[in-house]
Amino acid sequence: MTAVTAPVNKIIPFSSVDGPGNRTAIFLQGCNIDCRYCHNPETRVTVVMSGHNPDISEAVITVGDGPCQVDITHMTPQAVMEQVKKQVPFIRGITVSGGECMLHQDFLHDLFVLAKGEGLTTLIDSNGTLPFSKCPELLSVTDGVMLDVKAFFQADYETVTGSKNTYEVVLENAVFLAAQGKLEEIRCVICPSLYDGKKSVRALGEYMKSYYEPGAFHFKLISYRPMGVRPEYAHMLTPGTDYMNELAAILSEIGYQDTVVV
Amino acid sequence: MRDISMDRVQATRENILGIIKNTSLTHEQKLTNLANAADGLLEVLDVPEGLDDLLNCDADRRCICDLFEGHAPMRPRYIVPDYEKFFKQGSAFLQLEPPTDFFEALNHLLIIYKHVPSITNYPVYLGNLDMLLDPFIKDLDDETVKKHLRLFLTNVDRTVLDSFSHADLGPVATRAGYLIMEVSAELENAVPNITMRYDPDITDDEFVLAGVRCALKTAKPSFANHKMFKSELGDDYVIASCYNGLKLGGGSYTLCRLILGHIADRARDIKDFKENVLPYVLDIQGRYMDARIAFEVEESGFFESNFLAKEGLIHRDRFTAMYGLVGLADAVNILLEKEGKSDRYGHSEEATRLGVEIMEIIDTWNKNHVNKYCEATDGHFLLHAQVGIAEDIEVAPGTRVPIGEEPAELVDHLNVLSNFHKYFPSGTGDIFPMDITIHKNPEYVVDIIKGAWKKDLRYLSFYSSESDVIRITGYLVKRSEIEKFEKGVAVLQNTTHLGTGAKHNGKILERKVR
Numbered sequence A: 001m002t003a004v005t006a007p008v009n010k011i012i013p014f015s016s017v018d019g020p021g022n023r024t025a026i027f028l029q030g031c032n033i034d035c036r037y038c039h040n041p042e043t044r045v046t047v048v049m050s051g052h053n054p055d056i057s058e059a060v061i062t063v064g065d066g067p068c069q070v071d072i073t074h075m076t077p078q079a080v081m082e083q084v085k086k087q088v089p090f091i092r093g094i095t096v097s098g099g100e101c102m103l104h105q106d107f108l109h110d111l112f113v114l115a116k117g118e119g120l121t122t123l124i125d126s127n128g129t130l131p132f133s134k135c136p137e138l139l140s141v142t143d144g145v146m147l148d149v150k151a152f153f154q155a156d157y158e159t160v161t162g163s164k165n166t167y168e169v170v171l172e173n174a175v176f177l178a179a180q181g182k183l184e185e186i187r188c189v190i191c192p193s194l195y196d197g198k199k200s201v202r203a204l205g206e207y208m209k210s211y212y213e214p215g216a217f218h219f220k221l222i223s224y225r226p227m228g229v230r231p232e233y234a235h236m237l238t239p240g241t242d243y244m245n246e247l248a249a250i251l252s253e254i255g256y257q258d259t260v261v262v
Numbered sequence B: 001m002r003d004i005s006m007d008r009v010q011a012t013r014e015n016i017l018g019i020i021k022n023t024s025l026t027h028e029q030k031l032t033n034l035a036n037a038a039d040g041l042l043e044v045l046d047v048p049e050g051l052d053d054l055l056n057c058d059a060d061r062r063c064i065c066d067l068f069e070g071h072a073p074m075r076p077r078y079i080v081p082d083y084e085k086f087f088k089q090g091s092a093f094l095q096l097e098p099p100t101d102f103f104e105a106l107n108h109l110l111i112i113y114k115h116v117p118s119i120t121n122y123p124v125y126l127g128n129l130d131m132l133l134d135p136f137i138k139d140l141d142d143e144t145v146k147k148h149l150r151l152f153l154t155n156v157d158r159t160v161l162d163s164f165s166h167a168d169l170g171p172v173a174t175r176a177g178y179l180i181m182e183v184s185a186e187l188e189n190a191v192p193n194i195t196m197r198y199d200p201d202i203t204d205d206e207f208v209l210a211g212v213r214c215a216l217k218t219a220k221p222s223f224a225n226h227k228m229f230k231s232e233l234g235d236d237y238v239i240a241s242c243y244n245g246l247k248l249g250g251g252s253y254t255l256c257r258l259i260l261g262h263i264a265d266r267a268r269d270i271k272d273f274k275e276n277v278l279p280y281v282l283d284i285q286g287r288y289m290d291a292r293i294a295f296e297v298e299e300s301g302f303f304e305s306n307f308l309a310k311e312g313l314i315h316r317d318r319f320t321a322m323y324g325l326v327g328l329a330d331a332v333n334i335l336l337e338k339e340g341k342s343d344r345y346g347h348s349e350e351a352t353r354l355g356v357e358i359m360e361i362i363d364t365w366n367k368n369h370v371n372k373y374c375e376a377t378d379g380h381f382l383l384h385a386q387v388g389i390a391e392d393i394e395v396a397p398g399t400r401v402p403i404g405e406e407p408a409e410l411v412d413h414l415n416v417l418s419n420f421h422k423y424f425p426s427g428t429g430d431i432f433p434m435d436i437t438i439h440k441n442p443e444y445v446v447d448i449i450k451g452a453w454k455k456d457l458r459y460l461s462f463y464s465s466e467s468d469v470i471r472i473t474g475y476l477v478k479r480s481e482i483e484k485f486e487k488g489v490a491v492l493q494n495t496t497h498l499g500t501g502a503k504h505n506g507k508i509l510e511r512k513v514r
């Protein structure tokens, strides 16, 4: 079998918030962009292992210090699958998240092949900055993608992410995945201090409308909350319930069903 | 009838006066307590030798507990009338013809509930409500049905003053079932307890999802593994009282329980426990239950005189008895400690293995013990993992992992429990407070239930950590009512008192939130 590994930040055995039903959620280390509101900044740091011995399936590395310190385990898909199997038959599938898990496509592919063998469904939670159209093999074993659209307009997107050249890829991914029937969810973190949520959500809703039919995909609107974010951004405002409900109403007006607000 | 000492008479008189003067008890609660005190003066049962030292010793040494059943049982502990038959034939005793519409059906039920005895003096089984009522609502619109269900359920909550009272739903989805859940979620009453008999092959996903949504609002329904109960008790089983599987048209004569931790205290080591101490207590509790059953069947006159039996709504030969236990976790921990080991129940394979070995001994004992009045269950009792009572101090319910010691991950917790549920056809259950976030994802809970059924789990309850109605052990109470009772105000329901005790002694508000 393959000796590919990925840096695993944590595995949550039962998760109710990472896709439909009960799922084991696997968080990989490392991200390629820098959202100001990132709730798990510790998963962003990329870990470079020097002299990595491919025979070792698990190696623990500690990054950061103080409260930000995390233990990262380099694991093979097989090793992760052993952890997942403990939850069968209580789970319906797995979700791989990050950081940005699409930085580890070979690992994802092999893990999903193993998961399919156990009768589990497979979801990817991605920031959408890497093109899904370039990895048909991975998509063939992926049931769906939960795609972050950080903001609909380029300037807002760049404010939020600090990323200059990924904006177009995200929107291309949204369209491509919807057309392939692989778009599970579009998630938007709503943070009024950073951009106009109403304008962005309405424009995104209109943009995706022609790819939508009821039951195909849904929106998840997530209120920005200061928990876990870096101290320099903790002052940003949390949107009120009314504001969030207004956004959901905008989507429902356009014709989207089952919008989730959290 | 045997004589008793004047000291005991004097103590009873003081107890009676205390009950009369107690300002925290309602009138009905006083009557029940007075009757218990009176019957406590009798000595008519043919009890086995050695019982006294196991039953009537100090609470911290007690090995057998008869759960306030009194000294001269005048009716079975739990009675499960066949309400469907009642609807078909009416009742001569109650002077009722069969109901012809929904309104009469509800009224009939409210009448008969007042005449179904039990240990609590309130009916412990209210019927498979959705199946019972569904035929009557065909021509009625939702609003009319809900309006009358609201009145009916509110009536039940304010007059059946005990949460050890159960209505069943399912396993087949019905319109009545959906409406009952909708109204229950809206009312947020503690009574009745509700269970959905759930079989993924029979029950619609939408129905069980509606059940989960309702449970996260108001701690009910709970979910029973329909396939499992059916394979043990047959198609005509019901869930009554806390979570007890019993035969329709029958019930349970009695329920006594082993306090396994205290039994383990009396053993030198594991070997002594398994070979001497436990078998000795098993035999005495068995013979004590035999004596209680013999009195009920042969002397009390209940089955000859009560209208439920005379009109065929219950049948003596559908009754069985529940052989209960608490504190498996305590026994395992105590015994391992006696062997110099620090393993804890819920956290080590060795502890689980010892728990299973203890259950095997109890199960084998039961399979070899015959009571001629338990024909309904092949002449044997049904094992029951009892939920504990408010007076229990440091006693773990049934086979549960004690509150505060639950494994960090729910999956590990479920895997431990999956070793034990199969032993208890007359009921065992585990309770999981859920974080509010899963209101948004009830399928999460359904996945857990589906997996649990595959792993031989029998019965699960969930409630949101933020709702007012909460599950104590096998019954529900309102947090707000406990708060009133703690301030010395008389509250309507008996189980609020139990809940208050359980809050302090049983730490139920400290359960691990999932």
Ligand code: SF4
Residues within 6 Å of the ligand: A031, A032, A033, A034, A035, A037, A038, A039, A040, A041, A043, A044, A098, A099, A100, A127
């Ligand atoms: S994409 Fe996710 S992990 Fe990466 S910086 Fe943004 S919020 Fe953090």
